[in-house]
Amino acid sequence: MTRPVRRAAIGIFLYAVFCVVVGIFVAEATLHPQRRQLDTRATEQANQVAEHAGSAVRTISLRASDGVLLRAWLLQPAVRTSNVVLLLHGLSDNRLGMIGYAEMLLNHGYDVLMPDARAHGQSGGDLATYGLVEREDIRGWAHWFQANWHPQCIYGLGESMGAAQLLQSLDDENLFCAAVAESPFANLSEIGYDRVGQFFHTGPWLGRTLLRPVIEVSFLYARWKYGLDLQQVSPEAAVSATRVPVLLIHGEIDSNIPVRHSRRIKSLVPAVVLWEVPKADHCGAISIAPEEFEHRVLDWFSSHRSP
Secondary structure, eight states: OOHHHHHHHHHHHHHHHHHHHHHHHHHHHHHSOOOOOOOHHHHHHHHHHHHHTTOOOEEEEEEOTTSOEEEEEEEOOSSOOSEEEEEEOOTTOOGGGGHHHHHHHHTTTOEEEEEOOTTSTTOOOSOOOTTTTHHHHHHHHHHHHHHHHOOSEEEEEEETHHHHHHHHTTTOTTTOSEEEEESOOSOHHHHHHHHHHHHHTSOTHHHHTTTHHHHHHHHHHHHHHHOOOGGGOOHHHHHHTOOSOEEEEEETTOSSSOTHHHHHHHHHOTTSEEEEETTOOTTOHHHHSHHHHHHHHHHHHHTOOOO
16 A cells, blocks of 8 residues: 555545544534523512512423423413413523513513423433424424413414424424414425534535534434434425415524524415514624514414414
8 A cells, every 4th residue: 555545545534534533522512502491580670570470480391202301490470362472482491581572572462382392401301402302392282382381373473493393393284374484494404514614614515515424413313312314304394285374584684593494484384474674693683683574474464363
């Protein structure tokens, strides 16, 4: 074997080892996000919002289909519309992260259900699967509300990871009258390419080409060790298969999940409505344009009153 061939073989071997090691690390970090616990101040903040709406914070629990115990807050205003909105938070956050949306909705008579996603907050579970399992949890909450409160309509509003999970739960068309998803990703592969590019400051092309084996190894590892087919995590596929009306909201300068993800979903499903928010970063629409955000969301819900 000549020296150049030997060097090439060593380089290929080291590249393969690098991809395997990093792929395993990426899979473990993705499936085990940091858990942000609820503290006393969080509960006090929720109570203040509830009291302002003539309500109280009620803590409820739900046993998921796989036995994991899920926890949520239920807030119901003094003057109710008989409609409920499920609020779904982002990665490594908890239900308190949606309290601003809850206040807006309570002021307009909506009941609000605020779950902690599995592996987040006070909910059980060790693995975050980005909608692969959580979509059944979301449907479980909707069925719980149907059985206990008999609402006229159940709506969903999620941001980031919660938006992606919400979109994947929509194939049961008898549950939701409409959904609002802010800053969702199109599928897990695409956001994986973005994460690689963000780490190396290159853009998603690096994850699609030279470091694509890292993403593929992480998927193979998750399937081998945990039995999870993460390639099935695809909000765009779920939206393509549902008739539930979907409003997408995405900041034009989103540095976390680029706006191309929502544009991609919109291109696949023309019936989807996409509001691109100028000067808004990740999940920043309510900060940049609070009045327009409130107007668009409330109009979306009020214009869709049947599953």
